[in-house]
Amino acid sequence: MRVLAHSYVCPNGTFLNGKLIFDTKAEENPLKFTYQQLGTEYPKFYKMDVLSKMAFIGTELLLPFFPESLDTENDLQLLFANASSSQHTDNQFVDSYEKLHNPSPSLFVYTLPNIVTGELCIRYKWYGENCFFIEKQFNAKNYVEWAQMGFNKGNTLCLCGWIEAKTTGEQECFLFLLSPSRETQTSTETELSTLIKQYRNE
Amino acid sequence: MNKSVYIQYLSLVTPLGTTVEQHLEAFRNGSSGIRIAEKSGFQDSSLPLAKRTEITSNRYDSLLREGLENIQMTLPGNTAGKIAVIVSSTKGNLDLLPEDAFSSTRTIIRQFFPEAPVFIISNACISGVIAINTAADYLLADTYDQVLVTGIDAISEFVSYGFQSLFALSSEACKPFDKSRNGTTLGEGCGIVLVSKEKMLNHAVLYKGGSSSNDANHISGPSRTGEGLVRSIERTFKRSGLSASDIDFISAHGTATVFNDEMESIAFGRTQLDRAPLNSMKGYFGHTLGAAGILETIMSIVSMEQNLLFPNLGFSETGISVPLNIIQHLESREVKTVLKTASGFGGGNASLILQKEG
Numbered sequence: 001m002r003v004l005a006h007s008y009v010c011p012n013g014t015f016l017n018g019k020l021i022f023d024t025k026a027e028e029n030p031l032k033f034t035y036q037q038l039g040t041e042y043p044k045f046y047k048m049d050v051l052s053k054m055a056f057i058g059t060e061l062l063l064p065f066f067p068e069s070l071d072t073e074n075d076l077q078l079l080f081a082n083a084s085s086s087q088h089t090d091n092q093f094v095d096s097y098e099k100l101h102n103p104s105p106s107l108f109v110y111t112l113p114n115i116v117t118g119e120l121c122i123r124y125k126w127y128g129e130n131c132f133f134i135e136k137q138f139n140a141k142n143y144v145e146w147a148q149m150g151f152n153k154g155n156t157l158c159l160c161g162w163i164e165a166k167t168t169g170e171q172e173c174f175l176f177l178l179s180p181s182r183e184t185q186t187s188t189e190t191e192l193s194t195l196i197k198q199y200r201n202e
Numbered sequence: 203m204n205k206s207v208y209i210q211y212l213s214l215v216t217p218l219g220t221t222v223e224q225h226l227e228a229f230r231n232g233s234s235g236i237r238i239a240e241k242s243g244f245q246d247s248s249l250p251l252a253k254r255t256e257i258t259s260n261r262y263d264s265l266l267r268e269g270l271e272n273i274q275m276t277l278p279g280n281t282a283g284k285i286a287v288i289v290s291s292t293k294g295n296l297d298l299l300p301e302d303a304f305s306s307t308r309t310i311i312r313q314f315f316p317e318a319p320v321f322i323i324s325n326a327c328i329s330g331v332i333a334i335n336t337a338a339d340y341l342l343a344d345t346y347d348q349v350l351v352t353g354i355d356a357i358s359e360f361v362s363y364g365f366q367s368l369f370a371l372s373s374e375a376c377k378p379f380d381k382s383r384n385g386t387t388l389g390e391g392c393g394i395v396l397v398s399k400e401k402m403l404n405h406a407v408l409y410k411g412g413s414s415s416n417d418a419n420h421i422s423g424p425s426r427t428g429e430g431l432v433r434s435i436e437r438t439f440k441r442s443g444l445s446a447s448d449i450d451f452i453s454a455h456g457t458a459t460v461f462n463d464e465m466e467s468i469a470f471g472r473t474q475l476d477r478a479p480l481n482s483m484k485g486y487f488g489h490t491l492g493a494a495g496i497l498e499t500i501m502s503i504v505s506m507e508q509n510l511l512f513p514n515l516g517f518s519e520t521g522i523s524v525p526l527n528i529i530q531h532l533e534s535r536e537v538k539t540v541l542k543t544a545s546g547f548g549g550g551n552a553s554l555i556l557q558k559e560g
Contacts, residue, residue: 074433078416084302085293085324090360091300097363103244108364109422109547112292114325118548121416127433129414130550131332134294134304134322142321149339153413153441167300 001188005065006176007058008199016061049110050165052119054173077155078117081133088165138162140192151180207338210406211500213272216391229512236375244363252389252488261356262295269392270314284347289322290333291492296358327546330495335412337397348398353496357390378456378482381521386457389488393496411442412554428469430551438553446474453502453542456482471524485515
């Protein structure tokens with residue numbers, strides 16, 4: 001298995017393949033700023049929750065690295081995970097009925113973590129397989145296992161994401177594109193574990 | 203698929219009871235778990251709900267414990283260490299908000315299966331079907347010998363108010379595929395199946411293959427063409443080496459919202475499945491979200507064992523643009539091969555095929 005490309009979005013900045021692309025340390029609204037810098041026209045972006053916004057930015061940057069020879073419409077699998085599910089929006093939705101006495105449908109539709117992958121599929125017209133896992137922490141071994149299971153059944157490319165938006169303010173989105181190859185699963189695991197540590201400055 | 207994968211039911215806890223016999227009886231008699239629940243909706247409105255009234259507090263944790271305690275079988279793999287647990291749930295325990303809603307899930311599973319790795323899948327209403335598909339993938343990759351798949355969601359203010367805000371709830375017990383349907387009815391339950399390499403009990407059937415597909419259309423509305431469901435069904439046919447003519451029964455999703463059921467009818471028409479006997483079980487269980495795929499798979503296995511087709515409770519007059527073969531009366535008939543489908547928010551669609559051995 002091979003890591004074709006990776007991106008990382010957090011409040012401090014947006015990175016592509018390890019390089020800082022947009023520095024947002026001084027920005028009041030880092031995601032809006034980054035979206036504007038991308039120069040992409042997709043007004044739906046403004047309606048999205050934090051998770052979807054981060055995934056949108058991270059994916060836009062990875063697009064040039066998708067192999068053109070593959071049928072991404074059907075054979076691209078999306079494997080996403082996080083620890084806090086849709087917690088950030090969940091708590092906003094609770095406030096909408098407990099504090100404002102008006103349950104908000106536009107918040108409610110984002111109270112599922114897999115809306116993120118849905119938004120990506122809508123944006124890029126991807127009809128492939130999706131799965132969203134809730135995990136205690138980023139676990140490279142699990143992603144590699146899930147991706148391999150997907151390749152075993154005929155998917156040819158896998159977009160993986162660790163995407164977190166906690167009510168405490170912690171936000172990050174680490175995306176990576178996996179393709180089958182001769183590299184061992186263990187070396188891919190080590191690479192992914194190292195990458196996320198570097199991005200997190202650990 | 204070169205290797206055999208088996209699936210069998212271990213436990214189900216719903217408003218209809220805690221044993222397969224109780225559920226068989228309810229399905230034979232057309233008894234629904236749905237009742238009007240006073241003051242259960244927003245601003246004390248009344249809602250029809252399929253609620254397990256025996257539970258009075260901590261609904262999610264109680265339901266999960268009840269489901270696990272209800273397992274009637276000793277699992278050999280539990281000691282051998284080659285067993286994993288996958289939990290399918292859309293929301294976990296919402297009482298835990300603003301903190302982690304899934305923390306109690308892991309703690310409770312660990313009390314019953316201390317050695318087993320626990321994976322949680324939260325992918326809206328298709329979670330149950332993709333959890334079974336993932337379990338089979340793990341067996342085929344030789345990572346585990348057995349995977350216990352638990353589907354669970356509990357009734358909550360959060361989800362009720364949310365569906366109310368979308369005007370997606372029916373004013374009476376939901377009527378899947380019926381002309382007068384006007385929304386779904388929420389339910390709760392816990393269902394557990396065992397997916398294994400070896401046949402472990404007499405009621406195990408073969409899992410022949412499965413897949414998912416996204417509609418790429420809208421985050422909270424189904425595709426008008428059924429594109430995602432069509433692609434998932436076609437992919438599942440390809441993976442299982444089976445086709446529409448092999449299907450004896452379809453356990454459809456059938457939420458009873460106007461748009462969902464219409465979408466499914468178009469998708470079944472496009473895949474030449476419109477003549478296959480079909481039901482939605484939402485009229486019995488309500489929509490149990492993360493548990494739906496598991497509970498409906500369990501009752502599909504019961505259909506296969508009993509060679510019985512259960513009626514689509516709540517249906518009387520066709521109200522979809524592609525007429526389907528909706529089961530209206532209890533019918534004895536050989537049920538060898540079953541297609542289970544699910545569709546949900548986020549554009550997800552999933553399917554799997556079960557078949558009797560031999």
